[in-house]
Amino acid sequence: MEHLQTNATTERYAKCIEVSKRIRWDIDRDVIRGRKFDFTKNFLPKGLSKIEQLPFLSGEERRVLSQIQGRTYANIFGLVERYIGAKILEISREHWLGDQTALEALVRFTDEELKHQELFRRIEAMIAEGMPAGYTFMPTTRTASSPSSTRTCSCSTGRRNPSTRSSTSWSGSARTPGSPNRSASRPSPT
């Protein structure tokens, strides 16, 4: 029975490899596609942002808050992706000198998660282009580019620089992996 279970597991890993080779998506080609964010729009759906429950904010303030939330969403999920990759690499240790099908599947999975990280970094940078200075996302983990730095989180609702507003217009919808035609203003799931 144990042998059958091992074979079934290996087959599942092999299926992951097959799908990974067949479905390869590119951040620029398949998701961003040369578009920019439209800063006249909210960046998160109301059901998620709950901005309608803040009656003391004006319409403009709610929109800006939604955009701050969207940027923070991208930052948080970019951070979460790091942990996914680290965990998968940890699991892969069991297969380093064993089941190479399992190892390849996990390496490919990690490669995908690294791409997710990059996607969220790109989204965050694109939103930053149209927002005023003052926003800072400070995770309490070390960053890859600056291992010794630690940061905390704070956000600003300051007004946007009008000179940058006209340069942004994210129109239509973006296809994100596994979820065709998802709204471009919603960052991809992990």
Ligand SMILES: [Fe+2]
């Ligand atoms: Fe992911």
